[in-house]
Amino acid sequence: xxxxxxxxxxxxxxxxxxxxxxxxxxxxxxxxxxxxxxxxxxxxxxxxxxxxxxxxxxxxxxxxxxxxxxxxxxxxxxxxxxxxxxxxxxxxxxxxxxxxxxxxxxxxxxxxxxxxxxxxxxxxxxxxxxxxxxxxxxxxxxxxxxxxxxxxxxxxxxxxxxxxxxxxxxxxxxxxxxxxxxxxxxxxxxxxxxxxxxxxxxxxxxxxxxxxxxxxxxxxxxxxxxxxxxxxxxxxxxxxxxxxxxxxxxxxxxxxxxxxx
Numbered sequence: 001x002x003x004x005x006x007x008x009x010x011x012x013x014x015x016x017x018x019x020x021x022x023x024x025x026x027x028x029x030x031x032x033x034x035x036x037x038x039x040x041x042x043x044x045x046x047x048x049x050x051x052x053x054x055x056x057x058x059x060x061x062x063x064x065x066x067x068x069x070x071x072x073x074x075x076x077x078x079x080x081x082x083x084x085x086x087x088x089x090x091x092x093x094x095x096x097x098x099x100x101x102x103x104x105x106x107x108x109x110x111x112x113x114x115x116x117x118x119x120x121x122x123x124x125x126x127x128x129x130x131x132x133x134x135x136x137x138x139x140x141x142x143x144x145x146x147x148x149x150x151x152x153x154x155x156x157x158x159x160x161x162x163x164x165x166x167x168x169x170x171x172x173x174x175x176x177x178x179x180x181x182x183x184x185x186x187x188x189x190x191x192x193x194x195x196x197x198x199x200x201x202x203x204x205x206x207x208x209x210x211x212x213x214x215x216x217x218x219x220x221x222x223x224x225x226x227x228x229x230x231x232x233x234x235x236x237x238x239x240x241x242x243x244x245x246x247x248x249x250x251x252x253x254x255x256x257x258x259x260x261x
Contacts, residue, residue, distance in 0.1 A: 012063045015072075017079055019058035019102035021087060024094055027056045033086050041222050042074045051083055058083055058100065069107060073255055074223040076102050077160035081220065084159070095148060119157055121227050122234060130242050146244070148173035153233060163226045164208030167233040171202060174240050194250045195239040200260030205229040 021028050033051035040047070048063040060079050068075060080102050087098045102128055104114045133141075140146040149170040156166035178190040207220055208229070221229070235258060239251060 012065060013067055013108040013115065015062040015064065015068070015075070016106040017058070017060040017062070017102050018104045018106075019060070019080075019083065019100060020055040021058060022099045022101070023126075024056055024255065026098070028087070028090065028098070029052050030054055030117075031086065031090055033082075036082065038078070038082070040220065041070060042071060042078070042080055047075075049079065049082060051086060053083075053087070058102065060102070067108075071223075072105060072113065072129045073120075076105070077223070077226075078220065081161040084161075091195060100258065119227070119230060121231060122157075124149040125231075125234065128238065130238050131245055135245065136241060139241065143244060145173050145177045146240075148176075149237060149240075156230060156233065160226060161220055162212055163221060164229050165212040168202070168205050168209035170233050171205075171236050174236060177240075195236065196251050196255045196257050197236065197239070198257055198259040201232065201258050204261055205232060239244060 031051075031053040036049045036051075038047045043064070043066070050061045052059045057215065060083060062075065062079070067110050080100065083100050083102070083154045087100050091098050104112065106112050115221040129136075140150055152166040152170035156163045156170065159166065161214060171173075174245075175187050177189045178194070179189050181190040188199065191197070203230075204225075208225065210216075239255065239258070243249075243251060
């Protein structure tokens with residue numbers, strides 16, 4: 001019995017993730033999280049997760065009964081949430097504000113992968129951006145609503161567990177451009193009319209965002225839901241930038257109505 005149990009544990013695929021805690025001038029000397037059994041809708045079975053931080057160097061060891069190499073980005077995002085929560089709790093006790101990143105992983109076969117900072121679907125859609133980077137910078141520096149929106153979009157990518165919250169708040173920042181329309185309901189109507197968006201297009205992220213911003217204990221978004229939320233806010237931003245750049249009140253009829261999926 002003991003021999004078979006040892007063999008099962010030994011053969012279980014192990015993924016070792018590495019990362020960093022920032023800023024490096026406020027070193028976390030030692031933090032070890034009690035081993036966790038993690039359930040996620042993205043993975044068929046429970047994962048065993050062990051987190052250790054030494055000299056602000058993050059190590060996360062994941063044992064899985066399945067080969068999950070094909071879902072490394074999803075796994076990395078889930079682990080980032082676990083590590084960030086642990087470091088946030090420590091930061092509370094110390095009165096410090098830290099940020100974390102996971103930079104690489106050693107696979108069960110010994111291969112080593114360094115993660116990029118991009119979201120593949122957003123990188124693939126770069127050619128769809130309506131303005132040059134320089135023009136976007138110029139407009140953003142002149143427009144308070146754009147500044148808030150792009151900041152939230154950055155957080156939506158960097159904080160996977162709160163992607164919907166930040167995506168929806170970015171859209172709401174854009175909505176504030178129509179503050180002269182009156183109340184919130186009227187602002188939504190005017191924005192959607194100007195940008196050729198059906199109100200249902202926002203609904204997919206609104207339900208997630210409402211739970212997150214009200215502190216509800218919900219399951220994390222699946223990777224596909226997260227990608228859909230990011231794609232939506234990028235499309236809204238594309239349309240808003242065209243409106244601002246051309247100094248027009250409404251997009252021309254050549255734009256297809258953006259509707260819910």
